[in-house]
Each structure stands twice: as structure tokens, then as C-alpha cells.
Amino acid sequence: MNPPESNRAATLRDVAALVGVSPRTVSRVVNDEGGFSDETRDKVLEAVEQLGYRPNVFARGLITRRSRTVAFVATTLDDPFFPEVAQAVQRAARAAGLTMLLAVNEHDPELEVELLEQMEMYAPEGVIVFPAAGDAEHLRPLLDRGVATVVVDTPLDHDRAALLVSDLVGAGRIAVEHLIGRGCRRPAMLTNDQLDVSSDPRQQGFVAACRHAGIDEPTVVKAPATTHGGRQGMALALEVVPDLDAIFAYNDVMAIGAMQALTARGIRMPDDVAVIGCDDIALNTMVTPTLSSVRNDRKQIGQEAVRLLGALVDGRRFDEPTVVPVELVSRQSG
Amino acid sequence: MNPPESNRAATLRDVAALVGVSPRTVSRVVNDEGGFSDETRDKVLEAVEQLGYRPNVFARGLITRRSRTVAFVATTLDDPFFPEVAQAVQRAARAAGLTMLLAVNEHDPELEVELLEQMEMYAPEGVIVFPAAGDAEHLRPLLDRGVATVVVDTPLDHDRAALLVSDLVGAGRIAVEHLIGRGCRRPAMLTNDQLDVSSDPRQQGFVAACRHAGIDEPTVVKAPATTHGGRQGMALALEVVPDLDAIFAYNDVMAIGAMQALTARGIRMPDDVAVIGCDDIALNTMVTPTLSSVRNDRKQIGQEAVRLLGALVDGRRFDEPTVVPVELVSRQSG
DNA sequence: TTGTAAGCGTTATCAA
DNA sequence: TTGATAACGCTTACAA
Numbered sequence A, B: 001m002n003p004p005e006s007n008r009a010a011t012l013r014d015v016a017a018l019v020g021v022s023p024r025t026v027s028r029v030v031n032d033e034g035g036f037s038d039e040t041r042d043k044v045l046e047a048v049e050q051l052g053y054r055p056n057v058f059a060r061g062l063i064t065r066r067s068r069t070v071a072f073v074a075t076t077l078d079d080p081f082f083p084e085v086a087q088a089v090q091r092a093a094r095a096a097g098l099t100m101l102l103a104v105n106e107h108d109p110e111l112e113v114e115l116l117e118q119m120e121m122y123a124p125e126g127v128i129v130f131p132a133a134g135d136a137e138h139l140r141p142l143l144d145r146g147v148a149t150v151v152v153d154t155p156l157d158h159d160r161a162a163l164l165v166s167d168l169v170g171a172g173r174i175a176v177e178h179l180i181g182r183g184c185r186r187p188a189m190l191t192n193d194q195l196d197v198s199s200d201p202r203q204q205g206f207v208a209a210c211r212h213a214g215i216d217e218p219t220v221v222k223a224p225a226t227t228h229g230g231r232q233g234m235a236l237a238l239e240v241v242p243d244l245d246a247i248f249a250y251n252d253v254m255a256i257g258a259m260q261a262l263t264a265r266g267i268r269m270p271d272d273v274a275v276i277g278c279d280d281i282a283l284n285t286m287v288t289p290t291l292s293s294v295r296n297d298r299k300q301i302g303q304e305a306v307r308l309l310g311a312l313v314d315g316r317r318f319d320e321p322t323v324v325p326v327e328l329v330s331r332q333s334g
Numbered sequence C: 001t002t003g004t005a006a007g008c009g010t011t012a013t014c015a016a
Numbered sequence D: 001t002t003g004a005t006a007a008c009g010c011t012t013a014c015a016a
Helices: A012-017 A023-030 A040-052 A057-064 A081-095 A109-120 A137-144 A167-181 A201-212 A227-240 A252-264 A298-313 B012-020 B023-030 B036-053 B057-062 B080-093 B110-120 B137-144 B168-181 B201-212 B225-241 B252-264 B300-315
Strands: A067-074 A099-104 A124-129 A149-152 A161-166 A187-192 A221-223 A246-250 A274-277 A292-296 A322-323 A326-329 B069-073 B099-104 B124-130 B147-152 B161-166 B187-192 B219-223 B248-249 B274-279 B294-295 B320-324 B326-329
Touching: A012 A023, A023 A040, A023 B080, A057 A227, A057 B057, A067 A081, A067 A109, A081 A099, A081 B012, A081 B080, A081 B099, A099 A109, A099 B080, A099 B099, A109 A124, A109 A137, A109 A201, A109 B300, A124 A298, A137 A149, A149 A298, A161 A167, A161 A298, A167 A187, A167 A201, A167 A246, A167 A326, A167 B080, A167 B137, A187 A201, A187 A227, A187 A252, A201 B036, A201 B320, A221 A227, A227 A246, A227 A252, A246 A252, A252 A274, A292 A298, A298 A322, A326 B124, B012 B023, B012 B036, B023 B036, B069 B080, B069 B110, B080 B300, B110 B124, B110 B137, B110 B320, B124 B300, B137 B147, B147 B300, B161 B168, B161 B300, B168 B187, B168 B248, B168 B274, B168 B294, B168 B326, B187 B201, B187 B225, B187 B274, B219 B225, B225 B248, B225 B252, B248 B252, B252 B274, B294 B300
Parallel strands: A067 A099, A067 A124, A124 A149, A149 A161, A161 A322, A187 A221, A187 A246, A246 A274, A274 A292, B069 B099, B069 B124, B124 B147, B147 B161, B161 B320, B187 B219, B187 B248, B248 B274, B274 B294
Antiparallel strands: A292 A326, B294 B326
């Protein structure tokens, strides 16, 4: 009959002793398992409150082999898109009672695997990952180990993976339709040279929509997906098609680089060249001219990712990717 | 005598059985506690490798009441400064074998406390926090509970806290000295209206340096620390001091808002008004004109924060704040 | 509706 | 230098 020592955190036993029930009953109430009377529940919850009882995640995890966490792997935090998604994931995770583990793969698949293995030790409910590489093959061992995984914007054929993709084909199409609609006839696309280009959905959408509009061989220029790459790519595009009148960029960071290159040459936007980016980062309203962009809703992506994870944990399987819609946000640049 | 079942993760016992020693010996080797022969160590490590043994963090945490994690709380991820620090913290943490837990307080002290309590359940080695409010009093209970805590850029008097601050007084001073040096005589400061203004070190540095230069009552205007707030604040400042010739802003995001307001009025930078921001975010090179700023090295902040945490855990105490130096990065705006 | 007993995989304690 | 044994606080299985 030791009284609970005040400098030790309260345990299930302490609560049980205070109420006069067994630890097992307290456990049932705390985890809302059912199988107890309303009266018992009320008394237990009161004692929990009174003692400030917090379950010990280690003792729990030792048995359940699960912690109430979500591992989130972003590609980088330099591109403001990922912080926004991370924040959305945090919110959705918190609403589900989960703590977020965050890691950044820095575009390096090996680092990604290492980080995932480290996070895996904490037995998260599951993993949400923007893979470092254009494919997600390096994630296969993880999935084979049975970890519930949501893979974003990257193809992977595995029955334990849930794929979540923005409608990037739609993004390319919407951008082209908008540009055509405002009278552009010679659009070019700046794409990410890191990617397996043929499989980039934005580009597929861009090319398909161009063909649909009667532009059979639209120009596509490859460069790094950075501001600097945008400047480079823009310079190159102007060499290839000196009279181009529209640009669709892989992302906003590249688009901003392109705008800098255009400004430096005295080319006016959108009158001479209309520019549309992709992602719609907050920065777009701060540049001059403000940048039009195709937006995918990060809040929705974060929520959907956490929801898919929950479904995976509950045993659901997904044959088809879940698609998050996109929309054009029209500003000064195009 | 069960052989280790192949679908169960290997445990200390499995390794011990394979080598022919006791689990305790394996534990000693794995944790490098000493008290074993070189021969034993080699055999154990080989078996660890062979079986792919990974310590169970839950079993370990149950005893040690510690997990090898660092909890990092940022204010927001909208301001690119924090993602950069987060990445630096991740790198430093990884180098120390720690996994990062990330949370965003969204400027809300109550949310911050809740998030910290949630993360605390995972018994991190310690916490690195950019407090939500201008003071860190809401962190006092956390510290009283004995959690090793590094508090960044915010005052708090507590013997278990290590304070880490950028030299923001220096930032204000450097900015003024630079502006005076380029001939400005009527500088104004845009500051964050969320803060307890009298205690903002940037402002202290700004005012002190102005006085030192013979400007006794420098103008300080309060507005939200956002782009929009920067526009508002700039408009207000121009009403108060129509002939001002220099602006020092609380952060770069505000400075960019101020630049937008100036551009909209046809006021040239830096000829009519020189603008200097604070933080030096990547965005500064993307705006027109490029924004001069006072930079604090996030890599250094992240590293230093993790280092301080380690020292706290080892029992060291810090009476004085650790100061990270700042430097002026001069660009087109001022 | 409630309780009992066992054990998860590790580290701490103490003995050899 | 090593090992036996006992926790750590919880959930699972089963019994009452």
C-alpha cells in the first residue's frame, strides 16, 4: 500500500488504487474499449484527471508494437510547398491524436531510406512520403515489411501502398487552356531535369492539351527546378523559340526564375509572354508581376494523406491512386 | 530452445543465443557501456549485423524514460526562416543519432503547450522551442518538470533553460550604421505589433544606434509581421514621416510588403528610400529590387541548439544566453 | 462488467 | 569481464 509518490508520474495502478478497481479496468476506460459501466467510467476519468495520468507510450508500444505517430518525409523544406503540406499533415494528425515525426530526404533516396529506418524504430502508424526520386522503388523493402505507406505524386505498384496524386495532368491541361484562351499560340514548358521526363504528368498534360489545340510539337526545355534553373531554362527556351508567347513551368520557383530572365531582357509580362507556374506558393503574391499558378490544395493533400493512412491501417487496400483536384489561380503574369 | 522466428524482429536474446553470451552482455556492447572483451564485442557486433538486430525503443524507453529524439517547436512554417532552421536541426540531430519530432505552434501559446505535452509523452532528450509569445512564461511548467529546453530568441529566467539568441540588438545597430553610412538621415522602423514592443531587441538596437548617430526620436511603426502588415506599416510610416529615407523592418516578409507599398507609390529604392529587412530568407534574391537584410546563420542556430541541448542533458547549466552573431547582406534595396 | 496473470524487450542491480 | 534476476507500465488472454 504505497501512496503514489508525488514526483513519479501517475500510472494505471495509481489510478486504479484511487478508484478502487483493477488496472485492467482503468486501461479499458482510457482506451475506450467498452465493457464497463457508466459509473465506473466517470469515476475512472475523474481519477485520471485528478492524478494527471498520462499513458506511458513506451509500455504501451512494447505490447502493441505501434506508437501514435505519423512519419512524414518531405523532399525539401526550401520549396515552400512542403512546409505548407507539413503543416496540413500536422493539423490532420493532431485531430487524429497522432504526433508527427518529420524528416527531409534532400532529394537523396539513400538518405530517405536511412531516415525511414530510423523513424520505423518508433513504429509509427504509418508513413507519408514524397519520394526523393522519380520512382519509389527504394520504398519497396519498407512496404514489404508491412509498413502502411502513403506515397505522394510518385508511381509505385505495391498492394500495401496508397498512392495520392495531385491531378498534375490536369494542371498541364488547365494551364494550356488558359493560355490559349488569352490568345497565346506559341507556349513552351520549363520542366525539371531531375525527373524521368517522359513520365512527368504535368508535361503529359501540357503536351496533350497543346496537341488538342493544334500545336503539334510544343517546346519543352529541361533545367534544374530552382530559381537559377528557371533563369537558365528561360534563356534556353528563348533561343529555341525566340517568339514564344507563353511559359508553363514545372513549379513556381522555376517560374520565378523565368520571370527574372524575362524582366532582365525587358520582355513584358503578360503582354509579350504570359507565365504560369505550378504549386501556387505564398511567394507568388509577393513577386512582380504576381505569378499565376496552378494550385493544389495542401490542406486537402495533408488531410487526405492522413485519412488514407488510417484506411490502410484499418486494412483497406487501394488499387487506384487517389486524385486531388487542382485549380488555376490567375494573377498578373498570365 | 526456439530458433528465432524469421518474421519476428530479432531481440537481444536472439543475438545473445547466437553468440552464446547473456542478453546483458549484448546490451552492454550495443550501448557501448564498456566492461567486455574485444573478442566478445566483435562476436556480438557480427551477430547484430547478421540478424539485423535493432534495439526496441519502447523496451528501452520504458526503463530509461528517455527516447533518442529531439522535439522541435517552430512558430510557423510560412516564414521560410523556420523551415531552414528545422532542416539544420534535423541535420545536427541526425549526426547525434536523434530523431526529430516537429510541431508548429501557429503563434498560439496554448497550442504550443498542448503540442509540447503531447511530444513530452515520447520523452525526448530535450526540446528546442521558438516560443509562440513574446515571453516564454507558458514554458515554465515544462521546465519545472525537468525537461531540458533550449529557448530561442525569447527571454526566460529558469535554471534548466538554455537561452539561444541571435544578436538582434546587433542587427538593429548594424542596419542603422549601414543606412547612416550610405547617407540616410531619417530612418524608420517597422516592427511586429504582436510583440511586447519595448522588449524587442531589434528595436532596442535600432533606437540606440539612431541616438548614437544623433537621431533622438527615431520613428517606430507597429504592424502585423506579414507582407500585408508591411504594406500597412509602410503607408502609416509615410504619413508620420513623409520624407523618410530609410526603413528597417522586423523581418523580410514585412520588408517585402513595405517594398510593395513603395513601388506602388513610385518611390524608388534605394535612391528615395533604402530598405533593410531581417532574417535574410531565400526570397530576398527573388524580389525586385533584391532585398538587403541582416542575416543570422540558421545552420549555426540549429547546430548550436542541438549542442546546447546535449550540454543540458549532461547536466550543464547556462546563466547567460548563447549569442549567435549576425551580418549584413547588402543587396539592391539598401 | 470486472479481475488475474503473463509477458512485451530492455536496462539496473547486484553477485560471481 | 560476465551473468541472473528483477523491474519498467502497459495490454492480451482468459477466467470469474
